[in-house]
Amino acid sequence: MTSKSTPPGPELLDERSIGGILVHLLGLFTGFFGPILLYAVSDHEFTRTNARYVINWHLTVFALMVIAFVMFFLGADEITVGGETTEVTLLPPPLDIVFGLVGFFLVLILLIAILLTFVYTIVATIKAIFGSVWTYPGSIAFVERYW
Numbered sequence: 404m405t406s407k408s409t410p411p412g413p414e415l416l417d418e419r420s421i422g423g424i425l426v427h428l429l430g431l432f433t434g435f436f437g438p439i440l441l442y443a444v445s446d447h448e449f450t451r452t453n454a455r456y457v458i459n460w461h462l463t464v465f466a467l468m469v470i471a472f473v474m475f476f477l478g479a480d481e482i483t484v485g486g487e488t489t490e491v492t493l494l495p496p497p498l499d500i501v502f503g504l505v506g507f508f509l510v511l512i513l514l515i516a517i518l519l520t521f522v523y524t525i526v527a528t529i530k531a532i533f534g535s536v537w538t539y540p541g542s543i544a545f546v547e548r549y550w
Contacts, residue, residue, distance in 0.1 A: 422450035424531040426457050431524045435461035442546070452536050453527070455546045460523060460539035462546075464516045471509035478503025516541075 422445055429437040435458050442454035478499050481490045494502060523539050530537040 419449045419531065419534045420445075420447045422447065423453040423536075424528060426450060426454045427524050427528040427531060430457035430461055431520065435465065449531075449536070453531055456527070456536065456539055456542070458546050459544055460520070460542040463542045464513070464520060466543070467509065467513050467516055471506055471513045473506075474502050474509055475506025478506050 422441055426438050426441050429441065438454045438457040438461070442451055442458060445451050445454065477493055478501070480492055480499050480503075481488050483489075492499065519541075527537045527539065
């Protein structure tokens with residue numbers, strides 16, 4: 404009985420690359436900027452595929468951050484500057500409460516996504532070490548297959 408396992412040594416290195424492994428850690432420290440650079444300069448398919456998934460995840464978190472803070476601040480009806488409270492109403496009264504609550508919940512989801520970034524980085528790096536590509540769950544496919 405023969406079992407199918409990953410090829411040893413040099414054959415496995417032909418299928419994967421160091422860049423494909425380290426791109427996940429690079430994304431943890433540089434967001435989507437480092438993986439975009441690596442995606443642009445690499446010609447190894449394993450590296451480009453891993454970089455694409457890292458870029459997609461970090462762009463998803465960035466988009467969530469922008470939307471959450473815009474919604475939250477549109478819902479704010481007063482701000483404190485230099486210890487003085489100033490009333491600022493950008494939206495009519497019923498909408499400011501809705502935008503504020505939605506923004507608050509999106510900020511909570513953003514905090515969860517930031518925590519998941521650390522978990523996903525560890526999982527994706529371990530998967531890449533063993534030669535497989537892991538898709539980050541919940542990410543939006545900003546970078547298509549042939550970008």
